[in-house]
Amino acid sequence: MEENTVIAAPEEARELPQHGWIRVRASDTEMLASIYRQYGVRLDLPVRHPVEEQGFILLPLELPLLDTADGGTGTSFSAARILLVLTGGVLITVEPDMPIAALSAAQERLARDSAEVTSAAAIQKILEGLNDAMQETVARISLVLNTLADEAVDSSGGFRMEGRQVGVADIAQTAVSLGGAEELIARTVQGQLMLERAARWSRRVNGASRAEYSTILSDMQGGRRHARFQHAKVRNIQQSLMTTLDLKQNQIIKVFTVVTAVFTPPTLIAAYYGQNFANMPELALPWGEWFVMGTTAIFALVPLWYIKKKGWLR
Structure with a gap:
């Protein structure tokens, strides 16, 4: 098998390449064992923060991504735990069993743009894809918050469209939904901070210039500001609900x-x-x-x- 390719299944080769991008499932113990035998790095242990082992940089990511089980049209999210393993020539991604559309899209773009896949190009495409996925998460959260804001307005008015007076139970249900949205936004901000950290580490490992990563870092920072704006919106809606509840009492x-x-x-x-x-x-x-x-x-x-x-x- 040629080097500088993306390995999608462990059955294709026992001898792993020294260059390119290797994708492996976290549940694939056989592939993880092969990586340990060849590279000397264990990837089956939990990693909470960036660590260096056997010349590899291990960068954990925990991102709330839109659930693709319903075609990506709903508002349900899943926590995707991804481990990026970087070195000068090879990139390993340890992925959950759930499909990560951003990683598959990055693999397709790499195959389309160049016949040779390098770790430096792969990590940039991965970070761009994951950042776009996080932007989609924030956009869907914004839609949910718009709905909750409408419910808060109904509560302030005192009546719903059915003519039934809004009670404390309705306000409490909206408040619970807002609490869930606030937790999701907090995890989104944390995930974007982890993406920024991974981008800075990958720039350092690959010896890239600051200009090469300036655009993606700016996009990540802009996405984080957008998420924090949504967090401020949650707080405003919560304050409105509490005021409405006080008025009703x-x-x-x-x-x-x-x-x-x-x-x-x-x-x-x-x-x-x-x-x-x-x-x-x-x-x-x-x-x-x-x-x-x-x-x-x-x-x-x-x-x-x-x-x-x-x-x-x-």
């Missing part, structure tokens, strides 16, 4: 206050005439019942009129 308390103010005077009158006094002259009057009923109505309507005049019912 105040509205509930106000209703109980008005009801108490209206019914307290009639309750006092009813309590008075419920006493067992020996002499109550108005009981002998022929219009005594109407007098009590009228008095009760007046004492109930006067507080209601006063509250309405003050504008406390709005």
Whole structure:
């Protein structure tokens, strides 16, 4: 088998090349063992931060990528853990079992642009593809946040389109969805920071100039700023929901206050005439019942009129 090619399956060769890009699944223990025998680097151990081993630089990536199970049209995301293993001549990517569309697209571009695949060219295409995938993640998050913002507006208005009044449970459900979006954005920002770190390490390993990586680093930084803008949007929606929730709670308390103010005077009158006094002259009057009923109505309507005049019912 020729060198400077991308190896997609371990069955193609036992002798691994010294140049090019080698793709391997994290669950392929046989291929990982072959890499350890030939290169002396173990890739089956968890890597949390960049390390150097046997002349290789191990760069872990954990990226929330759009789930391609539904054709990439939904809003579900999966955490893709990718390990980039760099040296001067060979690039190894340890990938999860789930397909990573960005890596497959990078492999296709390399095959189309050049017959010879070098590790330097491969890592640039990989970083560009993964950065584009992260940009798509942020774009989908933005769509989700637009929907949640509309729900927050409905909550502030008090009614949904069905005419049903928005309750605390609806606001709580929107708040839970916002919490999930905030966690996803945080992991997106972390993933883009890891991509930037991988780009700087690969530039150092390959001896590339700063200009060669300036565009991709600028794109990564721009994507991170976009993600942080989405995070600020989440905070604004959350603040709006909390304000709406406070207003609803105040509205509930106000209703109980008005009801108490209206019914307290009639309750006092009813309590008075419920006493067992020996002499109550108005009981002998022929219009005594109407007098009590009228008095009760007046004492109930006067507080209601006063509250309405003050504008406390709005």
